[in-house]
Amino acid sequence: MYKQLVLNLFHSRWIWYVGIATIIINVITALLPSDVQPIILQFTSILNLLSIIFTTSSYLSIHDFMRKNNNHHFFYTLPNSKKEMLKGEYVYYIMMLLLTSLIIGSYLATIKEMYYIYGFIMIIGVSLIVMSLYYLGFAKYWMRHVFTGYFLYAVPMILTYMFHFLLVRNINEMNLDLPSYEMVLYHTSFYTLAIGIIMFVATYFINRRNITKYDMI
Numbered sequence: 001m002y003k004q005l006v007l008n009l010f011h012s013r014w015i016w017y018v019g020i021a022t023i024i025i026n027v028i029t030a031l032l033p034s035d036v037q038p039i040i041l042q043f044t045s046i047l048n049l050l051s052i053i054f055t056t057s058s059y060l061s062i063h064d065f066m067r068k069n070n071n072h073h074f075f076y077t078l079p080n081s082k083k084e085m086l087k088g089e090y091v092y093y094i095m096m097l098l099l100t101s102l103i104i105g106s107y108l109a110t111i112k113e114m115y116y117i118y119g120f121i122m123i124i125g126v127s128l129i130v131m132s133l134y135y136l137g138f139a140k141y142w143m144r145h146v147f148t149g150y151f152l153y154a155v156p157m158i159l160t161y162m163f164h165f166l167l168v169r170n171i172n173e174m175n176l177d178l179p180s181y182e183m184v185l186y187h188t189s190f191y192t193l194a195i196g197i198i199m200f201v202a203t204y205f206i207n208r209r210n211i212t213k214y215d216m217i
Helices: 002-011 013-031 037-056 058-069 072-077 082-111 116-136 146-173 179-213
Strands: none
Touching (some): 037 082, 037 116, 037 146, 058 146
8 A cells, every 4th residue: 555655645746735835825815814815815716726626636647647657567566465556546535635625624714605615515525426436447447548537527527616616606695595406505515425435435345356356557
């Protein structure tokens, strides 16, 4: 697990730099006078969105980079088991989710609009589902279909952002009372997150069972 985790962290160091810088900027913005914050938030909103995209899709960036450089072949020749490598992949994604959560938490502390949490929970839930679907074929195909993974990631995440996150934000900013949308806007976020967690755990054990059947390279 350690070798694969280190390899992923090494190649994603720029994502960590962006994420940590975003958190620091959010904290500094939260400490600024209230009349200055709206000006800074015009910039930080875009920065936070990009950071969340980078962190939730980092597994694809790492696989794409390693496939192009082929430097992962050397790591795979070292004494290690496929199951440990798989564990490293999943632990890495959990670390990225923690980084994403810190970015979201620091941003919420800045804007002080807690209804955003429903949109963010939905985004994390969908990203877990998408990642789980991608990893269903990981044991067999490894990193041979990263482009398909990008497509699998982009379409659901764009739809989630447009038809849930923005909808939650607009309805709350305009103080609209839409009881018929309450289920879709708020409760669905938690259901999606629960489904994502279950799929994440399930795909790990499915891959752990199947991973010794296929070649890695």
